[in-house]
Amino acid sequence: MVDVSQHELVPDHVLLDPEEVDEVLAEYDVTRTNLPKIKRTDPALPDEAEVGDVVKIVRNSRTTEEAVVYRLVVS
Amino acid sequence: MTEYDHVTDDIEAVVEATELPARLKDEVYEAIDRKAEETGEVTVEQATDIATGVENRYVETRVDPLDPVGTVSAQSIGEPGTQMTMNTFHYAGVAEIDVTQGLPRLIELVDARKTPDTPMMTVHLEGEYATDRQKAHEVVWSIEATRILALGDVSTNVADMLVRIDLNDDTLLERWPTHSDPSEVAGIIAETIEDSLGVDTRQSGTVVEFGPNEPSYRELLQLVERLREIVFKGIEEIERVVIRKEEIDGDEEFVLYTEGSAFGDALDIEGVDASRTTCNNIHEIYRNLGVEAARETIIDETKNTLEEQGLDDVNVRHLMLVADIMTNNGEIESIGRHGISGSKDSVLARAAFEVTVNHLLDAAIHGEYDELDGVIENVIAGKPISLGTGDVDLRMGSRVVGDD
Numbered sequence: 001m002v003d004v005s006q007h008e009l010v011p012d013h014v015l016l017d018p019e020e021v022d023e024v025l026a027e028y029d030v031t032r033t034n035l036p037k038i039k040r041t042d043p044a045l046p047d048e049a050e051v052g053d054v055v056k057i058v059r060n061s062r063t064t065e066e067a068v069v070y071r072l073v074v075s
Numbered sequence: 076m077t078e079y080d081h082v083t084d085d086i087e088a089v090v091e092a093t094e095l096p097a098r099l100k101d102e103v104y105e106a107i108d109r110k111a112e113e114t115g116e117v118t119v120e121q122a123t124d125i126a127t128g129v130e131n132r133y134v135e136t137r138v139d140p141l142d143p144v145g146t147v148s149a150q151s152i153g154e155p156g157t158q159m160t161m162n163t164f165h166y167a168g169v170a171e172i173d174v175t176q177g178l179p180r181l182i183e184l185v186d187a188r189k190t191p192d193t194p195m196m197t198v199h200l201e202g203e204y205a206t207d208r209q210k211a212h213e214v215v216w217s218i219e220a221t222r223i224l225a226l227g228d229v230s231t232n233v234a235d236m237l238v239r240i241d242l243n244d245d246t247l248l249e250r251w252p253t254h255s256d257p258s259e260v261a262g263i264i265a266e267t268i269e270d271s272l273g274v275d276t277r278q279s280g281t282v283v284e285f286g287p288n289e290p291s292y293r294e295l296l297q298l299v300e301r302l303r304e305i306v307f308k309g310i311e312e313i314e315r316v317v318i319r320k321e322e323i324d325g326d327e328e329f330v331l332y333t334e335g336s337a338f339g340d341a342l343d344i345e346g347v348d349a350s351r352t353t354c355n356n357i358h359e360i361y362r363n364l365g366v367e368a369a370r371e372t373i374i375d376e377t378k379n380t381l382e383e384q385g386l387d388d389v390n391v392r393h394l395m396l397v398a399d400i401m402t403n404n405g406e407i408e409s410i411g412r413h414g415i416s417g418s419k420d421s422v423l424a425r426a427a428f429e430v431t432v433n434h435l436l437d438a439a440i441h442g443e444y445d446e447l448d449g450v451i452e453n454v455i456a457g458k459p460i461s462l463g464t465g466d467v468d469l470r471m472g473s474r475v476v477g478d479d
Contacts, residue, residue, distance in 0.1 A: 002342045002349040002363075009353065009360070009368035027097050037405035044365030057367055062374070062391050068098065071366075074405055 004043045011059040013038075015046050016070070021054045024070055038071035051075045079104050081111030086122040093130040103129055143450070143462045145400075148393035152377075155386040156181060172317055172332050174355070180380045184373060187401065187409035189358055194312075194336035196354040204346035205328035209252075211318060214346040215331060216250045219316040221308040226250070226264070227281070231299055236290045238299055240264075242281040250308060257281050264307055271305050272298060312337040339363045357407055366402050373398040373407075421445050423452040 004010055016024065025032065032054070040051050049055060053073045061067035082104050090103050103126055110125075111117040117125075138144055160177040175183065175192040183191055198218065204210045223229060227242035247260040254260050258280050265276040265283045276285040287294035315334040320327055333341075338359040342349045354360065355376060361369035377394045381387065400415060401408055408414040416428045422445045426434040437443075445452055450460045459465040 004364055006350045007364055007368065008350055009371045010364050011367050011371075013367070023097075036399075036403045038366055039405040042365040042405070043363060044367055059367070059371075062395065071405070 010044045011057050013044050013046060013049075014056045014058070015049055016054045016056050020056075024054065024056075032072055035070050035072040037074045040073055040075050045073065049073050079108040081108050081117060083119070085119045086117070089119065089123050090126045093126050095126075095130055095133055099129065099133060141461075141463050141466050144396060148396045151389060151393045152381075152397070155381060155384075155389055158386065159384045172315075172334050176380060176383055181377065184357070184377055184380070185397065185401075185410045187357065187407045187414065191356055193334075194354065194356050196313075196331075196333040196336045196338060196341055196352065198316075198331040198333060198341060199348040199351035200329055200331070200346055201348040202346075205348070208329065210346065211329040211331070212249075213252050214344065215316045215318055216252070217309060217344050217346075218313050218331065218333060218341060219309045220306045220311050220313050220335075221250055222304070222306060223302055226307065229299065229302065231295060233292070233295070236286045236295055237284050238286060238295065238302065240283045240302075242283065244281055247281065267305060267307055268302065272301055274298065310335075310337045310340050313341075361407050366405055366407075369407055370398045370402040373401060419449070421447075421449050421452050423447075423455050424449050427451045427455065 005012070021032075032052075035054065038045060038055060040049070045055065051073055055071050055073060057069050057071060059067045059069065086107060087104075090100055090107075093100070093103075095103065107117050107122055107125060110121075156178060159181065172195055173193055174180075174195060179192065198214070199205070200211055200214060204214055223240065226246055227240055230239050230241070231237070232239060242257070242261050242264065244257040247257045248254070251260045251263070258278075261278055261281045261283060265278045268274070268283065268285065269276050272285075274285045274288060276283055278284075285298075287298055312335040313333045317332045317334075319330050319332065321330045323330075336354045336356050336359060338352075338354040338356065339362065341347055341354075342352060342363065353372070355372075357369050357372050357376070360372045374391070374394050377397065378389075378391060381389050381394075397410070401410065408418075410416065412429045417425060419425050422434060422438040422443050426438075447453060447456055447458070448461065450462060453460045
Protein backbone atom coordinates (compact mmCIF):
# COMPACT_ATOMS: atom_id res chain seq x y z
CA MET A 1 0.00 0.00 0.00
CA VAL A 2 1.19 3.49 -0.83
CA ASP A 3 2.26 5.77 2.00
CA VAL A 4 -0.22 8.58 1.60
CA SER A 5 1.59 11.01 3.87
CA GLN A 6 4.49 11.11 1.41
CA HIS A 7 2.38 12.70 -1.31
CA GLU A 8 3.10 16.36 -1.90
CA LEU A 9 -0.61 17.22 -1.81
CA VAL A 10 -0.97 15.82 1.71
CA PRO A 11 0.07 18.13 4.55
CA ASP A 12 1.19 16.86 7.96
CA HIS A 13 -1.63 15.68 10.19
CA VAL A 14 -0.72 15.66 13.90
CA LEU A 15 -2.97 14.41 16.68
CA LEU A 16 -3.41 16.90 19.54
CA ASP A 17 -3.38 16.13 23.27
CA PRO A 18 -6.53 17.08 25.19
CA GLU A 19 -4.69 20.04 26.80
CA GLU A 20 -3.56 21.32 23.42
CA VAL A 21 -7.12 21.03 22.14
CA ASP A 22 -8.36 23.19 25.02
CA GLU A 23 -5.70 25.77 24.23
CA VAL A 24 -6.74 25.91 20.58
CA LEU A 25 -10.43 26.19 21.41
CA ALA A 26 -9.69 28.95 23.92
CA GLU A 27 -7.51 30.85 21.45
CA TYR A 28 -10.12 30.94 18.72
CA ASP A 29 -13.03 31.10 21.16
CA VAL A 30 -14.91 28.26 19.48
CA THR A 31 -16.40 24.94 20.50
CA ARG A 32 -15.16 21.60 19.23
CA THR A 33 -18.02 21.23 16.76
CA ASN A 34 -17.28 24.62 15.20
CA LEU A 35 -14.03 23.23 13.80
CA PRO A 36 -13.87 21.92 10.24
CA LYS A 37 -14.30 18.15 10.17
CA ILE A 38 -12.30 15.22 8.90
CA LYS A 39 -13.68 11.70 8.49
CA ARG A 40 -12.34 8.91 10.68
CA THR A 41 -11.77 6.94 7.47
CA ASP A 42 -9.68 9.69 5.85
CA PRO A 43 -6.54 8.06 4.40
CA ALA A 44 -4.30 10.89 5.59
CA LEU A 45 -5.30 10.57 9.27
CA PRO A 46 -2.84 8.99 11.70
CA ASP A 47 -4.00 5.42 12.47
CA GLU A 48 -4.54 6.02 16.17
CA ALA A 49 -6.96 8.93 15.60
CA GLU A 50 -10.43 8.37 17.01
CA VAL A 51 -13.76 10.11 16.67
CA GLY A 52 -13.72 13.24 18.83
CA ASP A 53 -9.99 13.84 18.49
CA VAL A 54 -8.64 17.03 16.96
CA VAL A 55 -5.87 16.97 14.37
CA LYS A 56 -3.56 19.84 13.66
CA ILE A 57 -2.79 20.28 9.98
CA VAL A 58 0.20 22.29 8.86
CA ARG A 59 -0.30 23.28 5.24
CA ASN A 60 2.16 24.72 2.84
CA SER A 61 0.21 27.85 2.22
CA ARG A 62 -0.06 29.87 -0.97
CA THR A 63 -0.44 33.12 0.92
CA THR A 64 2.00 32.60 3.77
CA GLU A 65 4.74 30.13 4.56
CA GLU A 66 2.72 27.78 6.68
CA ALA A 67 -0.93 27.76 7.58
CA VAL A 68 -2.10 25.86 10.63
CA VAL A 69 -5.65 24.57 10.70
CA TYR A 70 -7.49 22.17 12.94
CA ARG A 71 -10.02 19.52 12.05
CA LEU A 72 -12.29 17.52 14.31
CA VAL A 73 -12.37 13.78 13.63
CA VAL A 74 -15.93 12.65 12.96
CA SER A 75 -17.39 9.28 12.04
CA MET B 76 8.70 32.79 29.70
CA THR B 77 11.49 30.30 30.00
CA GLU B 78 12.06 29.34 26.36
CA TYR B 79 13.58 32.69 25.42
CA ASP B 80 16.69 33.88 27.28
CA HIS B 81 16.44 37.52 26.32
CA VAL B 82 12.72 38.10 26.70
CA THR B 83 12.14 39.91 29.97
CA ASP B 84 8.83 40.18 31.78
CA ASP B 85 8.43 43.74 30.52
CA ILE B 86 8.90 42.72 26.89
CA GLU B 87 6.52 39.85 27.40
CA ALA B 88 3.89 42.23 28.81
CA VAL B 89 4.27 44.45 25.73
CA VAL B 90 3.90 41.57 23.28
CA GLU B 91 1.05 39.95 25.16
CA ALA B 92 -0.86 43.25 25.05
CA THR B 93 -0.98 43.19 21.25
CA GLU B 94 -3.86 41.76 19.23
CA LEU B 95 -1.67 39.13 17.61
CA PRO B 96 -2.65 35.46 17.58
CA ALA B 97 -0.54 33.08 19.68
CA ARG B 98 1.50 31.80 16.75
CA LEU B 99 2.57 35.27 15.66
CA LYS B 100 3.40 36.23 19.25
CA ASP B 101 5.74 33.26 19.37
CA GLU B 102 7.38 34.43 16.19
CA VAL B 103 7.81 37.92 17.65
CA TYR B 104 9.47 36.42 20.75
CA GLU B 105 11.76 34.39 18.54
CA ALA B 106 12.71 37.43 16.49
CA ILE B 107 13.42 39.49 19.60
CA ASP B 108 15.44 36.65 21.06
CA ARG B 109 17.50 36.28 17.88
CA LYS B 110 18.10 40.01 17.69
CA ALA B 111 19.22 40.10 21.32
CA GLU B 112 21.55 37.18 20.65
CA GLU B 113 23.24 39.21 17.90
CA THR B 114 23.34 42.65 19.45
CA GLY B 115 23.50 41.85 23.15
CA GLU B 116 20.26 43.44 24.22
CA VAL B 117 16.83 44.47 23.04
CA THR B 118 15.32 47.26 25.09
CA VAL B 119 11.67 47.47 25.98
CA GLU B 120 11.29 50.43 23.59
CA GLN B 121 12.75 48.42 20.70
CA ALA B 122 10.55 45.48 21.58
CA THR B 123 7.54 47.77 21.61
CA ASP B 124 8.46 49.02 18.12
CA ILE B 125 8.76 45.49 16.84
CA ALA B 126 5.53 44.35 18.43
CA THR B 127 3.45 47.30 17.27
CA GLY B 128 5.02 47.09 13.80
CA VAL B 129 3.97 43.48 13.48
CA GLU B 130 0.58 44.23 14.97
CA ASN B 131 -0.08 47.05 12.50
CA ARG B 132 0.75 44.85 9.54
CA TYR B 133 -1.41 42.09 10.96
CA VAL B 134 -4.41 44.34 11.53
CA GLU B 135 -4.01 45.86 8.04
CA THR B 136 -4.08 42.51 6.29
CA ARG B 137 -7.08 41.24 8.22
CA VAL B 138 -10.47 41.19 6.59
CA ASP B 139 -12.61 43.90 8.13
CA PRO B 140 -15.05 42.74 10.76
CA LEU B 141 -18.45 41.83 9.27
CA ASP B 142 -17.05 41.85 5.74
CA PRO B 143 -19.10 39.45 3.54
CA VAL B 144 -16.14 37.44 2.27
CA GLY B 145 -18.32 34.81 0.62
CA THR B 146 -20.22 37.35 -1.43
CA VAL B 147 -17.00 39.07 -2.44
CA SER B 148 -15.53 35.73 -3.53
CA ALA B 149 -18.64 34.83 -5.47
CA GLN B 150 -18.45 38.13 -7.35
CA SER B 151 -14.72 37.86 -7.88
CA ILE B 152 -15.01 34.44 -9.48
CA GLY B 153 -18.36 35.08 -11.15
CA GLU B 154 -17.42 38.19 -13.11
CA PRO B 155 -14.33 36.68 -14.79
CA GLY B 156 -16.49 33.60 -15.38
CA THR B 157 -18.59 35.64 -17.78
CA GLN B 158 -15.54 36.08 -19.98
CA MET B 159 -14.74 32.40 -20.19
CA THR B 160 -15.18 30.32 -23.27
CA MET B 161 -18.28 28.22 -23.59
CA ASN B 162 -16.49 25.81 -25.90
CA THR B 163 -16.21 22.50 -24.16
CA PHE B 164 -13.45 20.88 -26.12
CA HIS B 165 -10.17 21.84 -27.49
CA TYR B 166 -6.71 20.46 -27.10
CA ALA B 167 -4.99 21.59 -23.97
CA GLY B 168 -1.49 23.00 -23.87
CA VAL B 169 0.13 19.73 -22.88
CA ALA B 170 0.47 16.43 -24.63
CA GLU B 171 -2.35 16.54 -27.20
CA ILE B 172 -4.83 15.25 -24.66
CA ASP B 173 -8.37 16.52 -24.76
CA VAL B 174 -9.24 18.28 -21.54
CA THR B 175 -12.42 20.12 -20.67
CA GLN B 176 -11.61 23.74 -20.08
CA GLY B 177 -13.20 27.06 -19.41
CA LEU B 178 -16.64 27.48 -17.94
CA PRO B 179 -17.73 23.83 -18.25
CA ARG B 180 -14.69 22.74 -16.26
CA LEU B 181 -15.27 25.38 -13.57
CA ILE B 182 -18.90 24.33 -13.23
CA GLU B 183 -17.86 20.68 -13.06
CA LEU B 184 -15.47 21.51 -10.20
CA VAL B 185 -17.86 23.51 -8.02
CA ASP B 186 -20.60 20.97 -8.73
CA ALA B 187 -18.21 18.28 -7.46
CA ARG B 188 -19.18 15.87 -10.26
CA LYS B 189 -18.39 12.26 -9.49
CA THR B 190 -16.40 11.91 -12.68
CA PRO B 191 -15.14 14.78 -14.80
CA ASP B 192 -16.00 14.93 -18.49
CA THR B 193 -12.41 14.23 -19.43
CA PRO B 194 -10.61 12.46 -16.61
CA MET B 195 -6.84 12.50 -16.83
CA MET B 196 -3.78 11.82 -14.74
CA THR B 197 -0.34 13.33 -14.67
CA VAL B 198 1.96 10.47 -13.76
CA HIS B 199 5.44 11.27 -12.53
CA LEU B 200 8.05 8.54 -12.47
CA GLU B 201 10.73 7.73 -9.94
CA GLY B 202 14.40 6.83 -10.22
CA GLU B 203 15.63 5.48 -13.53
CA TYR B 204 12.07 5.11 -14.80
CA ALA B 205 12.05 8.89 -15.15
CA THR B 206 15.28 9.13 -17.13
CA ASP B 207 15.41 5.96 -19.24
CA ARG B 208 12.98 5.97 -22.16
CA GLN B 209 12.86 2.17 -22.22
CA LYS B 210 11.98 2.00 -18.52
CA ALA B 211 9.43 4.77 -18.88
CA HIS B 212 7.73 2.80 -21.64
CA GLU B 213 7.47 -0.20 -19.32
CA VAL B 214 5.32 1.95 -17.05
CA VAL B 215 3.29 3.15 -20.03
CA TRP B 216 2.43 -0.44 -20.94
CA SER B 217 1.41 -1.29 -17.39
CA ILE B 218 -0.93 1.72 -17.30
CA GLU B 219 -2.44 1.89 -20.78
CA ALA B 220 -5.20 -0.63 -21.39
CA THR B 221 -4.05 -3.12 -24.01
CA ARG B 222 -6.85 -4.70 -26.01
CA ILE B 223 -6.64 -7.40 -28.64
CA LEU B 224 -6.67 -5.10 -31.68
CA ALA B 225 -3.44 -3.51 -30.52
CA LEU B 226 -1.72 -6.89 -30.41
CA GLY B 227 -2.57 -8.52 -33.70
CA ASP B 228 -5.17 -9.35 -36.32
CA VAL B 229 -8.47 -11.05 -35.56
CA SER B 230 -10.19 -13.02 -38.27
CA THR B 231 -13.36 -15.13 -38.16
CA ASN B 232 -13.62 -18.36 -40.02
CA VAL B 233 -17.34 -18.92 -40.40
CA ALA B 234 -16.99 -22.30 -42.11
CA ASP B 235 -15.06 -23.88 -39.21
CA MET B 236 -16.71 -21.72 -36.51
CA LEU B 237 -13.32 -20.40 -35.42
CA VAL B 238 -11.87 -17.09 -34.32
CA ARG B 239 -8.23 -16.81 -35.24
CA ILE B 240 -5.84 -14.26 -33.71
CA ASP B 241 -2.49 -13.64 -35.37
CA LEU B 242 -0.42 -11.95 -32.73
CA ASN B 243 2.40 -9.66 -33.69
CA ASP B 244 5.75 -10.83 -32.24
CA ASP B 245 7.30 -7.40 -31.91
CA THR B 246 4.27 -5.88 -30.23
CA LEU B 247 4.12 -8.74 -27.73
CA LEU B 248 7.76 -8.35 -26.74
CA GLU B 249 7.42 -4.60 -26.58
CA ARG B 250 4.42 -4.69 -24.27
CA TRP B 251 5.64 -7.55 -22.09
CA PRO B 252 9.28 -6.48 -21.68
CA THR B 253 9.95 -9.08 -18.97
CA HIS B 254 9.39 -11.94 -21.40
CA SER B 255 11.75 -12.90 -24.21
CA ASP B 256 9.66 -15.54 -25.98
CA PRO B 257 6.59 -14.30 -27.92
CA SER B 258 4.81 -17.66 -27.68
CA GLU B 259 5.09 -17.49 -23.89
CA VAL B 260 3.21 -14.19 -24.00
CA ALA B 261 0.71 -15.71 -26.43
CA GLY B 262 0.13 -18.36 -23.76
CA ILE B 263 -0.73 -15.68 -21.22
CA ILE B 264 -3.13 -14.11 -23.69
CA ALA B 265 -4.78 -17.44 -24.48
CA GLU B 266 -5.27 -18.05 -20.76
CA THR B 267 -6.85 -14.63 -20.28
CA ILE B 268 -9.23 -15.35 -23.15
CA GLU B 269 -10.19 -18.73 -21.66
CA ASP B 270 -10.84 -17.12 -18.28
CA SER B 271 -12.94 -14.25 -19.53
CA LEU B 272 -14.87 -15.89 -22.37
CA GLY B 273 -15.21 -19.40 -20.96
CA VAL B 274 -14.02 -21.13 -24.14
CA ASP B 275 -11.18 -23.52 -24.91
CA THR B 276 -8.30 -22.12 -26.93
CA ARG B 277 -5.67 -23.72 -29.10
CA GLN B 278 -2.32 -22.05 -29.37
CA SER B 279 0.53 -22.68 -31.75
CA GLY B 280 3.37 -20.18 -31.63
CA THR B 281 1.77 -16.77 -31.65
CA VAL B 282 -1.46 -17.91 -33.25
CA VAL B 283 -4.43 -18.40 -30.94
CA GLU B 284 -7.65 -20.04 -32.14
CA PHE B 285 -10.93 -20.65 -30.42
CA GLY B 286 -14.59 -21.14 -31.22
CA PRO B 287 -17.94 -21.25 -29.47
CA ASN B 288 -18.65 -24.33 -27.37
CA GLU B 289 -21.77 -25.05 -29.43
CA PRO B 290 -21.58 -24.26 -33.15
CA SER B 291 -23.67 -21.11 -33.51
CA TYR B 292 -23.20 -18.24 -35.89
CA ARG B 293 -24.55 -15.70 -33.41
CA GLU B 294 -22.38 -17.03 -30.61
CA LEU B 295 -19.31 -16.68 -32.81
CA LEU B 296 -19.95 -13.04 -33.58
CA GLN B 297 -20.65 -12.32 -29.93
CA LEU B 298 -17.36 -13.92 -28.94
CA VAL B 299 -15.51 -11.56 -31.27
CA GLU B 300 -17.36 -8.60 -29.80
CA ARG B 301 -16.47 -9.64 -26.26
CA LEU B 302 -12.89 -10.42 -27.27
CA ARG B 303 -12.41 -6.79 -28.26
CA GLU B 304 -13.40 -5.64 -24.77
CA ILE B 305 -10.90 -7.77 -22.86
CA VAL B 306 -8.06 -5.84 -21.24
CA PHE B 307 -4.91 -7.96 -21.41
CA LYS B 308 -2.59 -5.55 -19.70
CA GLY B 309 -2.83 -2.16 -18.02
CA ILE B 310 -5.75 -0.39 -16.38
CA GLU B 311 -9.15 -0.65 -17.99
CA GLU B 312 -10.04 3.03 -17.54
CA ILE B 313 -6.92 4.34 -19.25
CA GLU B 314 -7.51 4.64 -22.98
CA ARG B 315 -4.30 6.35 -23.97
CA VAL B 316 -1.00 7.42 -22.47
CA VAL B 317 1.19 10.17 -23.84
CA ILE B 318 4.82 10.26 -22.82
CA ARG B 319 6.68 13.55 -22.72
CA LYS B 320 10.11 14.68 -21.73
CA GLU B 321 9.92 17.67 -19.43
CA GLU B 322 12.31 19.82 -17.53
CA ILE B 323 11.54 19.87 -13.83
CA ASP B 324 13.84 21.76 -11.47
CA GLY B 325 16.63 21.73 -14.04
CA ASP B 326 16.47 17.99 -14.62
CA GLU B 327 14.95 16.34 -17.64
CA GLU B 328 12.52 13.56 -16.91
CA PHE B 329 9.70 11.66 -18.55
CA VAL B 330 6.17 12.50 -17.50
CA LEU B 331 3.12 10.52 -18.56
CA TYR B 332 -0.26 12.05 -19.33
CA THR B 333 -3.18 9.67 -19.43
CA GLU B 334 -6.60 9.86 -20.97
CA GLY B 335 -8.90 8.36 -18.37
CA SER B 336 -8.00 7.99 -14.74
CA ALA B 337 -7.65 5.32 -12.08
CA PHE B 338 -5.66 7.14 -9.46
CA GLY B 339 -5.56 4.44 -6.78
CA ASP B 340 -4.44 1.73 -9.21
CA ALA B 341 -1.84 3.96 -10.82
CA LEU B 342 -0.16 4.77 -7.50
CA ASP B 343 0.51 1.07 -6.88
CA ILE B 344 2.31 0.50 -10.17
CA GLU B 345 6.05 0.02 -9.97
CA GLY B 346 8.01 3.00 -11.24
CA VAL B 347 5.24 5.48 -10.53
CA ASP B 348 6.25 8.23 -8.13
CA ALA B 349 3.43 8.05 -5.61
CA SER B 350 4.41 11.39 -4.09
CA ARG B 351 3.93 13.59 -7.15
CA THR B 352 1.41 11.83 -9.38
CA THR B 353 -1.93 13.65 -9.56
CA CYS B 354 -5.25 13.42 -11.33
CA ASN B 355 -8.02 15.87 -12.17
CA ASN B 356 -10.82 13.94 -10.47
CA ILE B 357 -11.25 15.50 -7.03
CA HIS B 358 -13.20 12.50 -5.76
CA GLU B 359 -10.42 10.08 -6.64
CA ILE B 360 -7.96 12.34 -4.84
CA TYR B 361 -10.31 12.46 -1.87
CA ARG B 362 -10.63 8.68 -1.71
CA ASN B 363 -6.93 8.00 -1.99
CA LEU B 364 -5.24 10.96 -0.32
CA GLY B 365 -7.89 12.44 1.96
CA VAL B 366 -9.81 15.63 2.33
CA GLU B 367 -6.82 17.97 2.66
CA ALA B 368 -5.36 16.80 -0.64
CA ALA B 369 -8.80 17.18 -2.23
CA ARG B 370 -8.93 20.78 -0.99
CA GLU B 371 -5.50 21.40 -2.47
CA THR B 372 -6.60 19.91 -5.80
CA ILE B 373 -9.78 22.00 -5.95
CA ILE B 374 -7.66 25.14 -5.55
CA ASP B 375 -5.12 23.98 -8.15
CA GLU B 376 -7.72 22.94 -10.70
CA THR B 377 -9.87 26.08 -10.39
CA LYS B 378 -6.77 28.24 -10.50
CA ASN B 379 -5.43 26.50 -13.60
CA THR B 380 -8.81 26.68 -15.30
CA LEU B 381 -8.95 30.44 -14.75
CA GLU B 382 -5.33 30.95 -15.75
CA GLU B 383 -5.78 28.95 -18.94
CA GLN B 384 -8.39 31.52 -19.94
CA GLY B 385 -6.14 34.43 -19.15
CA LEU B 386 -7.99 35.25 -15.96
CA ASP B 387 -5.00 34.87 -13.71
CA ASP B 388 -5.69 38.02 -11.73
CA VAL B 389 -8.37 36.35 -9.66
CA ASN B 390 -6.94 36.32 -6.15
CA VAL B 391 -6.17 32.83 -4.97
CA ARG B 392 -7.84 33.56 -1.61
CA HIS B 393 -11.24 33.45 -3.29
CA LEU B 394 -10.50 29.99 -4.65
CA MET B 395 -9.15 28.92 -1.27
CA LEU B 396 -12.40 30.03 0.35
CA VAL B 397 -14.40 27.99 -2.14
CA ALA B 398 -12.22 24.94 -1.51
CA ASP B 399 -12.44 25.45 2.27
CA ILE B 400 -16.23 25.55 2.17
CA MET B 401 -16.45 22.54 -0.13
CA THR B 402 -14.30 20.43 2.21
CA ASN B 403 -15.47 21.88 5.51
CA ASN B 404 -17.42 18.86 6.73
CA GLY B 405 -14.72 16.30 5.96
CA GLU B 406 -15.92 15.26 2.54
CA ILE B 407 -16.43 17.02 -0.76
CA GLU B 408 -19.70 18.90 -0.96
CA SER B 409 -20.86 20.64 -4.08
CA ILE B 410 -21.85 24.26 -4.12
CA GLY B 411 -25.49 24.38 -5.04
CA ARG B 412 -28.83 22.85 -4.38
CA HIS B 413 -27.53 19.39 -3.53
CA GLY B 414 -24.65 20.63 -1.44
CA ILE B 415 -23.85 23.74 0.53
CA SER B 416 -26.83 25.89 -0.42
CA GLY B 417 -29.23 23.00 0.14
CA SER B 418 -27.97 22.30 3.64
CA LYS B 419 -28.49 25.77 5.06
CA ASP B 420 -30.49 25.95 8.28
CA SER B 421 -32.83 28.68 7.13
CA VAL B 422 -35.92 27.70 5.14
CA LEU B 423 -36.13 31.07 3.43
CA ALA B 424 -32.47 30.98 2.41
CA ARG B 425 -32.95 27.58 0.79
CA ALA B 426 -36.21 28.61 -0.85
CA ALA B 427 -34.59 31.74 -2.26
CA PHE B 428 -31.94 29.68 -4.01
CA GLU B 429 -33.68 27.09 -6.16
CA VAL B 430 -36.89 25.02 -6.27
CA THR B 431 -38.68 27.53 -4.04
CA VAL B 432 -42.04 25.80 -3.80
CA ASN B 433 -40.63 22.42 -2.76
CA HIS B 434 -38.67 23.94 0.07
CA LEU B 435 -41.57 25.98 1.37
CA LEU B 436 -43.90 23.00 1.08
CA ASP B 437 -41.51 20.69 2.95
CA ALA B 438 -40.95 23.33 5.60
CA ALA B 439 -44.70 23.74 6.07
CA ILE B 440 -45.24 19.99 6.37
CA HIS B 441 -42.47 19.64 8.95
CA GLY B 442 -43.38 22.80 10.82
CA GLU B 443 -39.95 24.37 10.42
CA TYR B 444 -38.88 27.60 12.09
CA ASP B 445 -36.77 30.39 10.64
CA GLU B 446 -34.62 32.35 13.04
CA LEU B 447 -34.00 35.12 10.50
CA ASP B 448 -30.27 35.35 11.33
CA GLY B 449 -28.96 35.15 7.81
CA VAL B 450 -28.63 37.65 4.99
CA ILE B 451 -31.20 36.33 2.53
CA GLU B 452 -33.88 35.87 5.17
CA ASN B 453 -33.55 39.48 6.21
CA VAL B 454 -33.61 40.75 2.66
CA ILE B 455 -36.86 38.87 2.18
CA ALA B 456 -38.23 40.19 5.47
CA GLY B 457 -37.10 43.71 4.60
CA LYS B 458 -34.89 44.10 7.66
CA PRO B 459 -31.27 45.27 7.86
CA ILE B 460 -28.89 42.39 7.16
CA SER B 461 -26.35 41.28 9.72
CA LEU B 462 -23.31 42.26 7.65
CA GLY B 463 -21.08 45.28 7.44
CA THR B 464 -22.72 48.42 8.81
CA GLY B 465 -25.97 46.49 9.13
CA ASP B 466 -24.64 44.67 12.15
CA VAL B 467 -23.04 47.60 13.97
CA ASP B 468 -24.85 49.45 16.68
CA LEU B 469 -23.85 53.03 17.11
CA ARG B 470 -23.32 54.42 20.56
CA MET B 471 -22.83 58.09 21.17
CA GLY B 472 -21.53 59.81 24.22
CA SER B 473 -23.06 63.10 25.35
CA ARG B 474 -19.75 64.87 25.80
CA VAL B 475 -19.21 67.88 23.51
CA VAL B 476 -15.81 68.30 21.84
CA GLY B 477 -13.58 70.71 23.73
CA ASP B 478 -15.65 70.32 26.86
CA ASP B 479 -12.79 69.20 29.04
